[in-house]
Amino acid sequence: MSDLRVHKTKYINETKRVSFKYDGKNYFGYEGDTLASALLANGVHLIGRSFKYHRPRGIMTCGSEEPNAICQISDKNDLTEPNVRATELEIYDGLEAFSQNCWPNVKFDIGGINNLISPLIPAGFYYKTFMWPKSFWKKIYEPLIRMSAGLGKSPTEPDPDIYDHKYVHYDVLVIGGGLSGIISAKIAAKSNLKTLLVDDKKTLGGSTIYQSNDSFKIDDQHSSKWLEKEINEISEIENLTVKTRTSIAAYHGYNYLLARENLTDHLSIKDKKDKIRQRLWKIRAKKVIVATGSIERPLVFNNNDRPGILLSNSINKYLDYYGVACGTNIILFTNNDSAYETAISLHKKGIKNLIVDLRKNSQSEIAKQAQNLGIKIYFNHVVTNTFGYRKINSVELMELSDDGNTTIGNKIKLNCDCLGISGGWTPMVHMHTQSGGKLDFKNDDQVFIPKEIDNDQISVGACNGDFDLETIIDKTVNKINIFLEINNQDYKNTKVGCSIEKEKRNIWLLPNKIPLGKTKCFIDFQNDSTAKDIKLALKEGFRSIEHVKRYTTTGMATDQGKLSNMHALGIIADTAGVKMGTLGTTTFRPPFTPLTFGTIVGRNVGKFFEVVRKTSIHDWHVDNKAKFENVGQWKRPWYYPKNGETMHDAVQRESKAARDSAGILDASTLGKIDIQGTDASEFLNRIYTNAWSKLSIGKCRYGLMLNEDGMVYDDGVTTRLAENHYLMTTTTGGAANVLGKLEDYLQTEWPELDVYLTSVTDHYSTASVCGPNSKKIINKIFPELDLNDEDFPHMSFKNTKLDNINCRVMRISFTGELSYEINIESKYGKSLWEKCINAGQEFNITPYGTETMHLLRAEKGFIIVGQDTDGTMTPSDLQMDWIVSKKKYDFIGKRSLYRSDTIREDRKQLVGLLTDDPKEILEEGAQIVSDTNTKPIDMLGHVTSSYFSPNLNKSIALAVVRSGKNMKGQKLIIPMKNKNINVTVSDTIFLDKENKRLNA
Amino acid sequence: MFLINCPFCGERDQSEFSSGGEAHIVRPKQPTELSDDQWAEFLFMRKNIKGVQFERWNHSHGCRKWFNVVRDTSNDKIHSVYKMGEKPPVK
């Protein structure tokens, strides 16, 4: 046992020594220790450097509010984790932790020079200084900031750990396992309500569990003993689930909460292996009881950030819970009674201490107890300065004036090796405000407390601003009974004895003889913002707390201002001369403490990250070395490189083969919607721009679908299978949205129509065979089928069979070639495909992917919705007026086609572009101009599709150009980084304008 | 993440639904007779109320039915849910 481990507690297992490394040095602690308690037991206070000034910093708290003691765990590329709070991390065998924010090391830190030049780094320094000259940003400012700032480093390899998600429903969720939380959970569960109690610590009991002062008794026992008994009974209660090491990350509306359960973080490296590391609980609770307690506030005075300065109650917890003394000569600086509990506890363990109290006196029982024990108390005094570089070694006190605005008398210098500070207690209202709750300001204690919002949530105990034992128990029991609409008598006769605080004195920024500009009174320890920064922000005209916060970065570090927000508000209120309650507060947003990405994504990583859709022919594509492209969720063959071909070479070969002989495309991913009902034709009339009533059975027709604003939304071929039965195809990416849109109109605008829609995209596989030899190939596969042009013309379909399996063969074409699309039930897709390949072998049938498909259709000037259109193109803009029915009274988007804006002549319109140098391939997305001399240069449009056509042996492109319709033959310029490319506007159809190839 | 009581399936998590904007905007029966301004009124103009708002929602990952919801946009409280074609409740 080290000298600082001064007594035994039941939370520390001294039979189990745990070895760990901190900054490369070996240390020992015990099972039950946090990294912070173990380091303190080893006398280590200095644990990091501050963010901006690189001042030495020490462990300051014992919980999630810790601003300084954040560290990097492990140095392995896949396991390293930054920003872990040493005050929460339980040590385990093999733990390796590093201090953050120091370079080259914690004891000698180059950034410490910032401390010396700190008058040059005021609030908003980064905003003001690093703005110009602009050219300095990338090469000088950014690397400088990144090297000297930064909170830890990210892992560079995928997280190897397993994370889990779990959905649960409870009648009652209790957040916080302290005194009021335990009482609440027990009452709820005993009232037959399915209850979940969560607490972020490893043991229940909050701060009461190590409370051992004689002034605090419940039913004549020490409050800790009484609570221990209550906790021991919990395991016997039905309906009650308890989750420790579980913290609520987010509290959303409708009582939907996310909780992170730590399962293995405290286990040795050996025991962690292959286990689930953390579980994210997704909780729906009918009622939520918030019992998150309060956190102690620091005090704001000069040099209040030295290592060895801790919150007073944290010193108490390190002593009574972990058995560790934070020092041997301790000064407690307070404005309230709670520090007296710490003083008495220290005194009882023989640790020298004294109290400096802002208040003029304290008449409470506990203050008297301290006095009777002979603990020296300096009433009406204030700490004005501290000394000691790597650790505090002395403080300077002065007397306070009557009004508390100045210091008077002589300086008193006292030696110490630890300073406990307590500026009162702040209720943890984070949960309440995250859920949308508002706050009230309570003047007595200078705290914000929850304003009740509805009957599904309640705050009890210290988080509700109730601080003394008697009020906590009394109010909790009453409120829970009303809240849960029950009448539980278990705690009605509980006898409580406690010391009651009578005198209160709060000063947000303590007075000092030194001008504020020469002090370092820290408010936000992690982000290094001081009282001076807040005042400067106010002087510069900032008024809103949200603006001051961002300008000074107060409350914006990983601790989210748990310790700093109240002081920032207080100083703003004092300076502006307004009441604290009128200022509002900043909004607390999830997560309460940082979450690892692993926890958020759970099992949805790697191949489970996103749904992948594959056609039934997929394996063949893989076997034939296809490169794939993602289209929506689909994996589509992109091209099939042969013998080390580049993409360009493969696409050129595929494209040429399709036009010279035969090509085959897996078109299964096109959206397919089965449309049935007596009003099916009328429905199509309303949703497409062209007319459908006269389409005869067995025929196909291309349709263009608009949004109500007249802009092209989707396109595809629809086939009339029977009198009241159609099969619609949509674009691959648009299928789900089109179905949704059609359903919307059917259900909401035209419920009178007798139409039923069914998605059949996955039901059929489609092989599309095209090229001059396609008819011969189809004939080999379907010898019975009459392929005669008169009997089976372009844009028609036939039912047939392939080995007794029903097929639909459609003569439709997206390439401009003679082309047949065979639809077959999906499970036979691969077999159909292989039959096509075999039958086509003698014709060198060439499988092609989406890239070749795009090239072939571009040669024909066919648009791709989403590539050549972007939601601002009307049919007329696309030079597709031919497809818009003049006769139909109405269809979706019709009225918009002659709005003043849509009939403008100078809209961007689809045109073809030919480069003057036929070998030059334009970049898709490149801007188009006509004149590069007049500045600013007038942008006319952009390239939407661009390819090198092997069939035409020249580069072709589609583009949208302002007033492009009338520009045929005109010269334009594509300005690129190193050159201007000259182009000529052409027709959009580059190949076979007469459509001869369709019937070749 | 609120809960929505689908009139066909019952109470489900918000993630199963998609919002369809303001409710009770009827597509004009004779669009061609409208002036540009009248058509624009139907096409573009939507209320964005802080408070009680009538909205369309679709149970897109469930029964795929559209229905109407009366929601307070300031706190996401849903006051009522009713089917398409049914009369909206009075405020």
Ligand SMILES: [Zn+2]
């Ligand atoms: Zn439903």
